[in-house]
Amino acid sequence: MDSSSLLQYLITGLTLGSTYGLTALGFTIIFNTTGVINFAQGEFVMLGGMMSVFLVRVLGVTVPLAVPLAALGTMLTGALVERLAIRPVRGCPSINLVIITIGVSILIRGLAMLFWGKDTHVLEPFSGDQPVMVLGAAIMPQAFWVLAISVILLTGLKLFFSLTTQGKAMLACSFDPKAASLVGIGVQRMVMLSFMISALIGAVGGIILTPITMTSYDKGIMLGLKGFAACILGGLGNPFGAAAGGLILGVLESLGAGFVSSAYKDALAFIVLLILLFVKPSGLFGQKDAKRV
Amino acid sequence: MQNGYNVAYRRDMFWLAGFFTLLMLAPFCMPNNYYLTILILCGLHAMHAVGLCLLVGHAGQISLGHAGFYGLAAYTSAYLSTTLGLAVGLSMVAGVVLTVLISLLVGLPSLKLKGHYLAMATLGFGIILSILFTETVDITGGPSGFVGIPRLSILGQELTTDIAVYRAVAVVLCLMVWLSFNVLHSRIGRALRALHTSEKAAQAMGVDIARFKLFVFVLSAAFSSISGVLYAHYLTFIAPVSFGFMFSVELIVMVVLGGMVSVPGSIVGAFFVTILPEFLRAFENVEVVLFGAILILCMMFLPDGLAGGWNRLWSRFRRAVHE
Amino acid sequence: MKAARWIVVLLLYLLCSASALAESIKIGAVLSVTGPASFLGEPEKNTLLMLRDQVNSKGGINGQQVEVIVYDDESDVNKCVMAAKKLLDQDRVSVVVGPSISGNTLAIAKFFSSAQVPLISCAAAEKIVRPVDPWIFNTPQLDRHAVTKILLDAQSRKYSKLAILTVSDGYGQAGRGVLKELIPAQGFALVADESFGPKDTDMTAQLTKIKGTSPDAIICWGTNPGPAVVARNRTQLGLTTPLYMSHGVASNKFIELAGEAAEGLILPAGRLVAVEQVPAGHPQKRVLEEYVANYTKTYNTPVSSFGGYAHDAFALVREAIIKGGSAKPSDIRNNLEKISSFAGTSGVYSYSSDNHNGLDENAFIMVTIEKGAWKVMQ
Numbered sequence: 001m002d003s004s005s006l007l008q009y010l011i012t013g014l015t016l017g018s019t020y021g022l023t024a025l026g027f028t029i030i031f032n033t034t035g036v037i038n039f040a041q042g043e044f045v046m047l048g049g050m051m052s053v054f055l056v057r058v059l060g061v062t063v064p065l066a067v068p069l070a071a072l073g074t075m076l077t078g079a080l081v082e083r084l085a086i087r088p089v090r091g092c093p094s095i096n097l098v099i100i101t102i103g104v105s106i107l108i109r110g111l112a113m114l115f116w117g118k119d120t121h122v123l124e125p126f127s128g129d130q131p132v133m134v135l136g137a138a139i140m141p142q143a144f145w146v147l148a149i150s151v152i153l154l155t156g157l158k159l160f161f162s163l164t165t166q167g168k169a170m171l172a173c174s175f176d177p178k179a180a181s182l183v184g185i186g187v188q189r190m191v192m193l194s195f196m197i198s199a200l201i202g203a204v205g206g207i208i209l210t211p212i213t214m215t216s217y218d219k220g221i222m223l224g225l226k227g228f229a230a231c232i233l234g235g236l237g238n239p240f241g242a243a244a245g246g247l248i249l250g251v252l253e254s255l256g257a258g259f260v261s262s263a264y265k266d267a268l269a270f271i272v273l274l275i276l277l278f279v280k281p282s283g284l285f286g287q288k289d290a291k292r293v
Numbered sequence: 294m295q296n297g298y299n300v301a302y303r304r305d306m307f308w309l310a311g312f313f314t315l316l317m318l319a320p321f322c323m324p325n326n327y328y329l330t331i332l333i334l335c336g337l338h339a340m341h342a343v344g345l346c347l348l349v350g351h352a353g354q355i356s357l358g359h360a361g362f363y364g365l366a367a368y369t370s371a372y373l374s375t376t377l378g379l380a381v382g383l384s385m386v387a388g389v390v391l392t393v394l395i396s397l398l399v400g401l402p403s404l405k406l407k408g409h410y411l412a413m414a415t416l417g418f419g420i421i422l423s424i425l426f427t428e429t430v431d432i433t434g435g436p437s438g439f440v441g442i443p444r445l446s447i448l449g450q451e452l453t454t455d456i457a458v459y460r461a462v463a464v465v466l467c468l469m470v471w472l473s474f475n476v477l478h479s480r481i482g483r484a485l486r487a488l489h490t491s492e493k494a495a496q497a498m499g500v501d502i503a504r505f506k507l508f509v510f511v512l513s514a515a516f517s518s519i520s521g522v523l524y525a526h527y528l529t530f531i532a533p534v535s536f537g538f539m540f541s542v543e544l545i546v547m548v549v550l551g552g553m554v555s556v557p558g559s560i561v562g563a564f565f566v567t568i569l570p571e572f573l574r575a576f577e578n579v580e581v582v583l584f585g586a587i588l589i590l591c592m593m594f595l596p597d598g599l600a601g602g603w604n605r606l607w608s609r610f611r612r613a614v615h616e
Numbered sequence: 617m618k619a620a621r622w623i624v625v626l627l628l629y630l631l632c633s634a635s636a637l638a639e640s641i642k643i644g645a646v647l648s649v650t651g652p653a654s655f656l657g658e659p660e661k662n663t664l665l666m667l668r669d670q671v672n673s674k675g676g677i678n679g680q681q682v683e684v685i686v687y688d689d690e691s692d693v694n695k696c697v698m699a700a701k702k703l704l705d706q707d708r709v710s711v712v713v714g715p716s717i718s719g720n721t722l723a724i725a726k727f728f729s730s731a732q733v734p735l736i737s738c739a740a741a742e743k744i745v746r747p748v749d750p751w752i753f754n755t756p757q758l759d760r761h762a763v764t765k766i767l768l769d770a771q772s773r774k775y776s777k778l779a780i781l782t783v784s785d786g787y788g789q790a791g792r793g794v795l796k797e798l799i800p801a802q803g804f805a806l807v808a809d810e811s812f813g814p815k816d817t818d819m820t821a822q823l824t825k826i827k828g829t830s831p832d833a834i835i836c837w838g839t840n841p842g843p844a845v846v847a848r849n850r851t852q853l854g855l856t857t858p859l860y861m862s863h864g865v866a867s868n869k870f871i872e873l874a875g876e877a878a879e880g881l882i883l884p885a886g887r888l889v890a891v892e893q894v895p896a897g898h899p900q901k902r903v904l905e906e907y908v909a910n911y912t913k914t915y916n917t918p919v920s921s922f923g924g925y926a927h928d929a930f931a932l933v934r935e936a937i938i939k940g941g942s943a944k945p946s947d948i949r950n951n952l953e954k955i956s957s958f959a960g961t962s963g964v965y966s967y968s969s970d971n972h973n974g975l976d977e978n979a980f981i982m983v984t985i986e987k988g989a990w991k992v993m994q
Contacts, residue, residue: 005824008853012820019817037409039542085589092596095349099549100592102542107585114578118654120841122873129876131852138853213817214841214873218652222815225420225538232413257821262810263784265821267424270417277414278402325705330698427784430793437741437786438693438719530723532693532786570690571698577688578650 004136009258010251011134015143017250018150019213022205023227024234024242025153026198032174032237033187033194036097040081040105041202042224043112047074048203049215050112053121063126071203077108078199082192090188105220112217125211142211149208153201154243170194174237233273235286244285249273305474308557309467316463320456329455331571333527336462339563340520342547343469344513346559347476349548351485352509354404357541358415359517361422364536366392366518367525368426368433371442374526376432381446385522389515396514397507404506419541426533438532445526458527465523466560469516473556476512481505550591551598558600565599640683641676641943643668643933644709646699646724647738647926648716651691652785652814655840655869656716659923660738661686663907664713666914667930677937689715693723700724704731710943713929714738716922718786725752734949736932738925741790745972753952753972755928757886757962759794761977762863765884766835767802769982769993770860775832779808779857781822781846783838787864788814791837807831812842820849827855839864844873851877858882863980867920871988882993884980886962888921890990899959903931907961921962928960932967 023045030038051070055061061069085100126145131138160167172180173190181187206215213219226249234245249269256268276284316336323329341359348354370388373379379387403414426433433439445452445461452458476482484505487495496502525531543566551562569587573580595602645664648657668684676682685707689696696715703709704727711734715721718741725744728735729751737744740756770778780795782788788811799806807829810822823846826834834857836846843865850859859881861870866885871878887894891904907927911919935958937943940951955974956966963979982993 002828005828008824009821012818012824016818031409037412085593089593089596092592095355095549095553096592096596099546100589102546103585103588103592105585107582107589110579110581110585113650114582118650118658119869120844120873122844122875129848129852131854133854140852214845216841219815221539225416229413229417232410236409254818254821257810258825262812262822262825263428264424266813267421267428270421274414274417274421277406277410277417281406281410283410327698327701327705330701334694334698430789435786435789436719436784437743437789438722440722440743528693528697528723529726530693532719532723534691534719535693570695574687574699580688581650 002136005258007135007137009254011137011139011143013251013254014247015140015146015212015250016254017230017247018146019205019209019223019246020226020230020249021243021246022150022153022201022209023223024230024246025157025239026202026205027227027231028237028239028242029157029194029198029201031231033170033177033191034086034094034097036094036101037228038195038198039098039101039224040108040220041198041227042220042222043105043108044074044078044199044202044220045206045209045223045227046112046215046217046220047077047108047199048206049123049210049219050116050121050206050217051203052207052210053123053215054116056123057121063124067204067207070207071200074203074206075196075200078195079192081199082195086191086195087188090191105224109217109220116217118217120214120216121210122214123207123210126208129211140212142208146208146212149204150243153204154240157197157201157239166190166193229270229273232283233276235283238283238285241283241285245283248284299478302474302478305478305556309470309474312470312557312560313463313467316467317460320459326455329459331568333455333459333462335564335567336459336466337520337524337527338544338547338567339466339560340469341513341517341544342551342559342563343466343473343556344516345544345548346551346553346556347473347485347509348513349545350553350555350559351477351482352488352506354506354510355408355412355545356415356510356513357412357538357545358399358417358419358422359513359544360536360538360540361419362392362396362514362517363521363524363540364426364531364533365395365422366521367531367536368439370522371439371525371531372432375439375442380449381443381526382448385526388522388525389518392518392521393511393515396511396518400507400510400514404503404510416538416541420538423533423537426536433533436533438530439525440530442525442529442531444529445523458523462523462527465519469519470556470560476509477556481508485509546588549598550588552600552602553598555598555600558598558603561599639679640681641937642683642685642707642709643930644703644707644712645684645686645926646689646696646703646712646714646720647686648691648720649686649688651689653691653717655867655920656738656922656925657688657691657714659920660714660716660926661688662915663911663923663926664930666910667927670910671934677934677943678941680943685709689720691717691720693720696720697724697727700727704728704733709733710945711736711933711948713926713933718744718790721752721754725749728752732949733945734952736929736952738922738929741786742794743790748970748972750969751949753932753967753974755925755932755960755962755965755974757863757975757977757979758973759791759862760798761975761980762884763791763794763798764977765980765982766860766882767798767804769882770804770833771802773833773858775804775858777805777807777829777831779810779826779829779831779834780806781808781810781812781819781826781834781836783814783842784811785814785838787839788837791862791864795835795837812838812846814838814842816842817845818849819846820853822846823849823853823855827853827857831857833858833860835860835862837862837864840867840869841873844870844878847874847877847881863921866983867922868918869920871985871990878985878988880984880986882982882984885983885990886921886924886979887981888919888924888961889983890981890992893990893992899957899964900961903959904961924961928962928965931960932958932965 055066230246234241256265366388370384373384547562552558687699718739721737737754782792861883936951963975965974
């Protein structure tokens with residue numbers, strides 16, 4: 001196997017992996033404040049993509065304007081989901097909340113199908129589709145956009161959590177919601193905020209990836225699944241672990257397709273994941289949590 | 294089993310007797326075979342739900358891989374009976390035995406994991422299986438399905454009519470419910486309840502957690518595999534799409550919707566989730582939206598499931614009668 | 617006065633509904649209107665409903681009104697089985713059109729042979745019609761015909777090494793089976809056999825691997841959106857190896873999705889993709905033009921060849937009923953087998969007791985994509 005092929009597999013894997021990583025990031029943020037895996041996370045990614053396509057192709061909005069609008073729209077959806085479906089049942093066991101998020105994902109998917117139809121849609125790349133050749137491997141300009149925006153998002157999150165009061169309050173909620181509410185943090189507001197942030201991240205991911213992956217109303221299922229896997233791989237609750245988990249999963253898949261078999265690439269990725277879980281039960285970068293009796 | 298004859302156990306047995314009678318009488322109210330087909334599928338889904346009720350509701354372990362066990366048993370039995378020409382009964386037993394063994398192998402390392410990590414491990418396992426069903430075209434017939442599976446037969450007697458299959462499914466389901474009630478009222482059931490309240494405390498009391506968890510996991514996999522072999526030989530056709538990740542999720546939805554800890558509740562949940570789309574069929578494209586909305590509303594207003602909702606209604610009724 | 621008018625209206629209504637009840641021909645349909653295969657089921661359903669209205673407004677078939685009952689199987693086997701049972705046991709239809717996908721067709725076929733009701737599938741797998749089940753027909757061109765067409769083209773270009781890239785669903789599996797059989801049989805070397813998942817979004821890895829085996833051409837077998845991704849990835853990687861597509865992407869949606877990457881791709885397709893390029897004297901010309909005009913007028917969306925499968929199924933049923941003068945299931949079946957040289961949208965059908973597909977490779981033409989439009993190759 002020549003080195004340019006290997007490089008190509010790595011690049012492909014990293015681009016693919018950032019898809020999973022961005023979805024995983026959203027999972028992590030909601031998990032941290034609520035302890036719930038939000039099955040509708042993939043739907044946020046889909047909404048970002050579909051809204052931007054709708055704005056650009058049907059309403060004729062320019063891309064630089066459509067991106068923030070779609071992100072805002074999805075953020076609003078995230079807030080609505082929290083307000084209408086999650087807040088009324090606070091205090092229920094987390095499995096109930098998980099089922100509600102499953103219901104929400106079915107609902108959002110169904111509505112997207114009704115409004116935008118069942119077709120797949122595509123968005124023009126932000127800066128042309130002439131690939132950049134590096135050592136015999138092709139990199140799409142859009143991949144740079146994806147990489148750059150992912151890094152910006154991650155840095156932004158890092159700053160938000162470590163510098164702002166809101167961010168620190170959210171972090172406090174994730175450690176101990178009861179203690180957090182005792183020191184005067186509005187836990188419910190933090191949960192709302194976490195839904196908005198993860199919807200925002202999902203949407204941005206969906207928008208910047210649409211030129212590469214295309215989008216359709218049912219895109220969220222697969223992304224949600226892979227995003228969840230990425231989250232677990234990186235260690236649940238650690239945003240940077242989630243992003244890294246996504247990249248690792250993407251590279252695993254692409255190497256699997258390249259060197260072993262394209263038919264079994266997903267199976268290979270999951271086998272590695274299982275082995276890893278058995279060896280290190282709390283993911284690559286996860287902390288072993290000590291449960292109180 | 295010394296408290297096997299207490300009040301709760303008797304109540305459960307009464308319920309089972311009633312349920313069995315209802316199942317046996319139901320066909321007489323069915324205008325045609327279409328309704329019978331729905332009932333058979335409901336029954337097959339309820340088998341998973343009963344097993345998962347023990348696993349999720351009582352042992353507190355999430356599994357997103359039971360569709361894999363379902364498929365593994367179905368494909369094994371289909372392959373043995375169709376391709377290798379073994380007797381249907383023997384193939385079915387082989388399918389169940391193989392699945393039970395695999396579930397043991399999967400359960401041993403997986404059940405050491407907690408919460409979402411366990412969900413992920415079982416999910417990963419389920420996905421690997423479903424990829425195998427899709428890709429090993431020579432054995433499974435690949436994505437377009439396994440055709441020409443012989444019909445269900447019991448002791449050499451082929452069940453040619455839907456009503457015969459229905460009765461078989463109903464009897465098997467009731468046997469599973471009976472077994473589950475007995476497990477719940479035994480030492481294992483009590484240990485599980487202790488485990489659910491506090492795992493560490495139960496461990497300190499000398500409950501062998503790992504073994505009980507594994508037992509319930511394998512039992513639920515066995516229920517799913519029995520459902521799988523019955524499904525394969527009832528439909529005489531299987532395809533990988535029926536055993537995918539979404540079905541595992543659907544199974545969890547059935548159990549939680551039914552009320553998690555209640556065996557009858559989870560059966561009702563299974564019937565509800567299976568029948569609902571048939572009723573919503575008239576709404577065409579809006580069906581999916583309605584299904585999602587109903588699911589959310591049920592969970593919001595019946596946090597302890599259909600069983601919990603029923604109990605509350607029943608006690609209110611009783612109070613009203615007493616007053 | 618007013619009351620009298622109401623009574624007349626009521627009487628007329630009763631008369632109409634009574635005659636409709638007594639004499640309407642019930643045609644059932646199980647289609648994947650939602651779910652992953654909705655790109656097939658939706659145009660098929662639209663087509664059936666449109667044809668029903670057309671036929672009924674012209675007085676029905678043999679003077680009988682047509683009732684079309686469409687159920688959505690959501691691309692799911694269990695739902696398909698239930699829908700089929702409902703059509704057979706509850707609605708008691710005379711004939712059923714569908715399902716949209718091969719797996720579902722194979723799942724329900726046996727119910728139709730035991731109920732003795734003809735099923736006309738809109739799915740292409742060879743297993744549906746070979747061996748022949750007396751009650752099961754299908755309308756799409758077979759994969760075998762498409763592969764034959766592609767290989768003839770490859771032969772004329774003196775290619776010898778071929779690579780295949782197929783989707784891992786029922787459509788791709790059927791195509792892959794035929795490709796793996798016919799490629800060596802026609803004297804080509806199969807140098808790579810790769811696949812991709814129906815929901816995969818990047819096929820760069822597969823194409824890179826194929827590139828390493830330096831084939832003369834690549835044959836990609838799948839339905840949207842996968843092949844569009846393959847086409848895009850191919851240009852992105854700077855691959856110049858010619859790429860053949862299957863008839864599964866023969867819709868304008870593919871050109872839209874693949875964009876410039878679609879330029880120069882070659883594929884076999886039914887004549888529906890390029891109606892205006894069909895020569896005037898061709899037997900299919902009239903039916904194609906009519907279908908395209910009516911469909912675009914009724915639904916305001918472009919036609920797809922998949923809707924054409926349902927169109928042909930309906931037209932064949934209508935022909936069989938007219939031919940035999942009876943809408944009894946067994947008569948429809950018998951008369952379907954007597955249909956010969958019947959022009960539909962997908963080709964010219966000739967059914968017989970040992971041929972329940974009725975088309976041959978002439979149902980396909982080779983087309984290429986030029987400046988974002990279909991161009992028939994000579």
